[in-house]
Amino acid sequence: MxxxxxxxxxxxxxxxxxVTVLIFALLQFLAPEMRAAAFITNPNxxxxxxxxxxxxxxxxxxxxxxxxxxxxxxLRGNLGWSQTARQPVRQAIGSFFPATxxxxxxxxxxxxxxxxxxxxxxxxxxxKAIDHVSRVFSISFRSLPSFVWGLLILMILYGRxxxxxxxxxxxxxxxxxxxxQFHFYTHVxxxxxxxxxxxxxxxDAVRHLAGPxxxxxxxxxxxxxxxTRSSMLEVLRQDYVRTARAKGLDEPVVINVHARKxxxxxxxxxxxxxxxxxxxxxxxxxxxxxxxxxxxxxxFAANQLDIxxxxxFAMFVAALTVLGNLAADILYAYFDPRVRLQ
Amino acid sequence: xxxxxxxxxxxxLTLALTLVGTGIAQGQATRNPDTxxxxxxGDPETLDPAYSYxxxxxxxxxxxxxxxxxxxxxxxxxxxxxxxxTQVPSVRNGGISMDGKTYTFRLRSGVKFHDGSTMTVEDVKxxxxxxxxxxxxxxxxxxxxxxxxxxxxxxxxxGALDAALFNKANQAIKTSGDTISITLxxxxxxxxxxxxxxxxxxxxxxxxAQDDWNGTPLGVAKLNNPAKPEDTKLFSQGNGTGxxxxxxxxxxGRQAILERNTTYWRAPAKLARVVYRxxxxxGPRRLMIQxxxxxxxxxxxxxxxxxxGVQGVRVIDDLPxxxxxxxxxxxxxxxxxxxxxxxxxxxxxxxxxxxxFADVNVRRGVAYAFDYNTxxxxxxxxxxxxxxxxxxxxxxxxxxxxxxxxTDRARAEAAFREAxxxxxxxxxxxxxxxxxxxxxTRQCTAQVLKSNLEALNPKFKVDVRGVTWAQYLxxxxxxxxxxxxxxxxxxxxxxxxxxxxxxxxxxxxxxAQGYTNAEVDKLIVDARNETDAAKRRAxxxxxxxxxxxxxxxxxxxxxxxxxxxxxxxxxxxxxxxFGPYVYPMSKS
Numbered sequence: 001m002x003x004x005x006x007x008x009x010x011x012x013x014x015x016x017x018x019v020t021v022l023i024f025a026l027l028q029f030l031a032p033e034m035r036a037a038a039f040i041t042n043p044n045x046x047x048x049x050x051x052x053x054x055x056x057x058x059x060x061x062x063x064x065x066x067x068x069x070x071x072x073x074x075l076r077g078n079l080g081w082s083q084t085a086r087q088p089v090r091q092a093i094g095s096f097f098p099a100t101x102x103x104x105x106x107x108x109x110x111x112x113x114x115x116x117x118x119x120x121x122x123x124x125x126x127x128k129a130i131d132h133v134s135r136v137f138s139i140s141f142r143s144l145p146s147f148v149w150g151l152l153i154l155m156i157l158y159g160r161x162x163x164x165x166x167x168x169x170x171x172x173x174x175x176x177x178x179x180x181q182f183h184f185y186t187h188v189x190x191x192x193x194x195x196x197x198x199x200x201x202x203x204d205a206v207r208h209l210a211g212p213x214x215x216x217x218x219x220x221x222x223x224x225x226x227x228t229r230s231s232m233l234e235v236l237r238q239d240y241v242r243t244a245r246a247k248g249l250d251e252p253v254v255i256n257v258h259a260r261k262x263x264x265x266x267x268x269x270x271x272x273x274x275x276x277x278x279x280x281x282x283x284x285x286x287x288x289x290x291x292x293x294x295x296x297x298x299x300f301a302a303n304q305l306d307i308x309x310x311x312x313f314a315m316f317v318a319a320l321t322v323l324g325n326l327a328a329d330i331l332y333a334y335f336d337p338r339v340r341l342q
Numbered sequence: 343x344x345x346x347x348x349x350x351x352x353x354x355l356t357l358a359l360t361l362v363g364t365g366i367a368q369g370q371a372t373r374n375p376d377t378x379x380x381x382x383x384g385d386p387e388t389l390d391p392a393y394s395y396x397x398x399x400x401x402x403x404x405x406x407x408x409x410x411x412x413x414x415x416x417x418x419x420x421x422x423x424x425x426x427x428t429q430v431p432s433v434r435n436g437g438i439s440m441d442g443k444t445y446t447f448r449l450r451s452g453v454k455f456h457d458g459s460t461m462t463v464e465d466v467k468x469x470x471x472x473x474x475x476x477x478x479x480x481x482x483x484x485x486x487x488x489x490x491x492x493x494x495x496x497x498x499x500x501g502a503l504d505a506a507l508f509n510k511a512n513q514a515i516k517t518s519g520d521t522i523s524i525t526l527x528x529x530x531x532x533x534x535x536x537x538x539x540x541x542x543x544x545x546x547x548x549x550x551a552q553d554d555w556n557g558t559p560l561g562v563a564k565l566n567n568p569a570k571p572e573d574t575k576l577f578s579q580g581n582g583t584g585x586x587x588x589x590x591x592x593x594x595g596r597q598a599i600l601e602r603n604t605t606y607w608r609a610p611a612k613l614a615r616v617v618y619r620x621x622x623x624x625g626p627r628r629l630m631i632q633x634x635x636x637x638x639x640x641x642x643x644x645x646x647x648x649x650x651g652v653q654g655v656r657v658i659d660d661l662p663x664x665x666x667x668x669x670x671x672x673x674x675x676x677x678x679x680x681x682x683x684x685x686x687x688x689x690x691x692x693x694x695x696x697x698x699f700a701d702v703n704v705r706r707g708v709a710y711a712f713d714y715n716t717x718x719x720x721x722x723x724x725x726x727x728x729x730x731x732x733x734x735x736x737x738x739x740x741x742x743x744x745x746x747x748x749t750d751r752a753r754a755e756a757a758f759r760e761a762x763x764x765x766x767x768x769x770x771x772x773x774x775x776x777x778x779x780x781x782x783t784r785q786c787t788a789q790v791l792k793s794n795l796e797a798l799n800p801k802f803k804v805d806v807r808g809v810t811w812a813q814y815l816x817x818x819x820x821x822x823x824x825x826x827x828x829x830x831x832x833x834x835x836x837x838x839x840x841x842x843x844x845x846x847x848x849x850x851x852x853x854a855q856g857y858t859n860a861e862v863d864k865l866i867v868d869a870r871n872e873t874d875a876a877k878r879r880a881x882x883x884x885x886x887x888x889x890x891x892x893x894x895x896x897x898x899x900x901x902x903x904x905x906x907x908x909x910x911x912x913x914x915x916x917x918x919x920f921g922p923y924v925y926p927m928s929k930s
Contacts (some may be wrong), residue, residue: 030812033819037812039480041387041396043828044843046850048480049819055479055567056503081570084595086385151625159629164769166626168595170633171374178590178599249691290621292595300622305812342424 008326012319019318023311032059037304038083062341084301092297098187099168104278106209107216112271115221119228123236124255138222146300150215150288157211164210166290173204212226213287216282220274227270231263239275264335272328280317347415372909373634374612377660381621381636386598388571389580389591391542392476401619401921402598408542408582409446412534419835419918420738422538426450426583442529442873449520452550455545456587463517468546470515472555473563475508485540485751485833490514491807496566503566508559516806529871531878534837539834539918545581583600584825585611585925596620612928631655631905638906638922643723655785661902662736664832664917666729666840669896671699671708676821683774683824691770694824703761705893707748710754711794721786722900729897732844732885739837739882745890755798770801773824779808818854835918837882841866844895845885857894
């Protein structure tokens with residue numbers, strides 16, 4: 001097991017390296033002026049284009065730019081300056097990630113619980129009311145893009161009811177956490193609020209999380225329901241399930257203990273991908289709810305051709321993906337002893 | 343059958359949510375009465391007054407954290423009132439020397455910085471020199487370098503610092519007692535406008551203590567052209583004399599917070615706090631102003647109808663602004679390398695040659711064909727005027743009686759028939775008009791132009807092409823675009839800041855268009871140095887006349903609008919402002 005994990009971890013730097021090579025390889029298709037885009041924010045600066053290109057070496061061959069970047073990374077431990085985040089890349093990842101982590105934590109739990117439960121129920125009660133209802137909901141949630149759901153939820157739950165505002169905290173709460181009376185332990189607002197014993201901050205943070213969490217749950221749940229259902233249906237047809245039933249075991253035991261555990265393999269694959277996807281940032285949901293997460297920054301950096309920003313962000317997501325796959329592999333072994341990790 | 347059920351379920355859900363919603367009244371009591379919340383769509387680049395050259399940055403620091411020697415009088419861009427100086431220099435009061443080159447300011451006494459120390463003339467000198475010698479590529483330093491030293495930058499072509507310049511600047515700016523005098527390279531009429539905007543005073547001792555520039559010539563190399571905005575110590579902290587102190591700039595939470603300066607040299611501000619937040623998406627921004635969580639929000643012209651009629655929200659329209667949008671014709675297109683915007687690159691009906699627009703008749707044809715009224719009505723919601731040359735209406739030097747183009751199909755046809763000995767009319771052409779993608783106003787303008795030109799002659803073909811900002815920069819630099827649309831916003835409110843980029847052969851747009859007119863270049867310099875207002879105005883009139891005769895650019899001047907809660911008091915507009923001046927504002 002340990003060797004297996006070790007081997008997979010060795011992959012990390014290789015994938016990260018591959019990602020950076022890929023990004024720099026793509027850069028050679030861009031003209032130097034395009035690479036300067038992140039530095040020109042105002043048409044009045046147009047005359048300075050040649051100077052800016054020279055200053056940042058943007059007209060140098062792309063392999064030289066890559067070597068320069070690598071040298072920064074290895075000699076100074078510096079991923080570069082992100083012009084779009086207005087801070088160094090490493091600091092930007094560190095500062096945007098906790099918000100995304102918080103969003104992921106709170107969305108992933110309902111996605112998993114509701115998804116697996118609804119999928120199981122739909123399989124067990126195939127062609128009954130619950131099967132139809134779960135199908136209808138999951139398909140209709142999935143059938144509209146996330147920005148439509150996000151905007152609808154925002155318009156109704158904030159614009160009309162004023163229950164769940166966008167952002168991370170309301171003004172009064174926000175000013176309080178900045179006043180020096182509040183200590184940031186994790187930068188995950190709900191956890192920090194509880195650690196500080198400030199229940200009102202916690203509740204306000206939850207209010208702000210509700211909208212994006214609801215949106216993410218709605219759009220992510222459909223696949224999980226459908227996969228759980230089909231996987232369950234397949235397992236329920238297996239001989240050992242029939243045997244278990246023939247032995248006279250209670251139906252809940254057959255479903256929850258015998259059948260479900262084995263049906264979870266594809267669900268684990270999907271949920272690990274969902275989890276990594278959420279952690280890598282959900283651009284549209286973060287943008288609509290003005291939630292200062294990492295996805296919004298990553299997309300903005302890409303849009304502005306903020307090269308150090310995009311490279312750092314891509315490495316981060318690559319690392320997440322490798323780790324997410326590793327976690328899924330370990331979970332396979334746990335749920336299905338037939339899977340041997342050697 | 344499943345679909346009937348699904349539709350039904352959705353309907354029930356929607357109805358339930360809507361019913362719950364309609365029952366709730368919206369609270370209209372003033373929210374956060376001592377805090378003004380401004381919601382924008384872009385982050386400031388830096389809060390350093392010598393580095394910042396974007397509206398989002400200047401809006402926060404200018405006149406709030408840092409103040410200038412003089413200030414604009416109310417909504418006027420040409421009249422000034424004292425701010426950190428005790429009077430506005432003029433030839434009459436002896437503040438401006440007879441030769442128009444030396445400006446003397448007497449400093450207000452007893453003005454304190456945010457850390458409690460007293461402002462002196464040394465702080466002013468330090469601040470001006472710091473502004474000039476930071477000179478980052480693409481930064482604002484040229485605004486002072488140009489009039490005071492007669493140079494546009496502090497470095498040569500290879501990027502090496504010109505060591506002699508600092509001494510020259512040190513000589514040009516002299517302090518004595520409580521006065522500071524600035525001697526210009528040559529008389530420069532817009533200098534007071536520049537001082538009203540770009541003479542922000544920072545606390546010298548404090549800045550040195552923060553390890554910023556040490557004030558000596560030796561320190562200039564380190565100060566000059568920092569690699570990134572964070573390299574300057576005033577990037578995210580500040581210490582000025584203004585009515586608000588910079589409390590925090592949170593780049594992760596994307597907001598800057600200012601707090602009232604209780605020891606301000608005038609009466610303290612009415613508001614205790616100002617919060618500048620960034621919300622990129624218009625949806626939440628709109629809902630925030632509707633709910634009162636924002637007091638002032640940025641809204642594009644195309645989104646205006648969505649904030650009109652919202653209870654408690656005020657839309658103030660028809661605000662003059664110092665912005666000019668140009669539709670540029672390129673006299674020297676780079677047609678090499680299979681440039682897709684010029685088609686075949688020949689005048690064969692499927693393209694245009696490099697010098698297509700070099701013929702003034704082609705340019706006149708375009709200017710007469712363009713449907714100004716439709717563009718203004720459909721693309722600008724009626725909120726723009728046709729510019730008669732580069733100088734915006736309302737600014738000194740603008741000539742309301744200048745003859746200008748109106749939509750005239752017959753004249754357009756006549757001009758095109760005459761162009762290139764009739765070849766243009768006989769063969770037809772094909773080229774693209776480019777705009778920066780996402781800007782729907784410019785896209786619409788390009789489409790109007792396309793339909794106008796194509797209606798003249800079936801052989802005239804125009805493509806409308808949206809390009810990203812990055813692509814635009816590249817194509818612009820290489821002179822690849824035959825026609826493109828983009829705006830210019832004033833660096834300081836003076837006609838010189840418009841005729842230079844638009845008409846000078848080395849100006850930002852003039853050079854990109856390959857436009858050279860020796861007379862124009864000379865007139866622009868003459869106007870700069872002319873201190874007699876009447877003579878100066880006459881030169882600008884002449885420049886507008888040449889703009890008409892040479893017609894290289896079609897000008898449209900959009901007017902602005904502001905969206906704020908009706909409980910906001912004390913707001914007023916000055917076209918020279920980068921954002922609301924918060925000091926006199928309050929909420930009730």
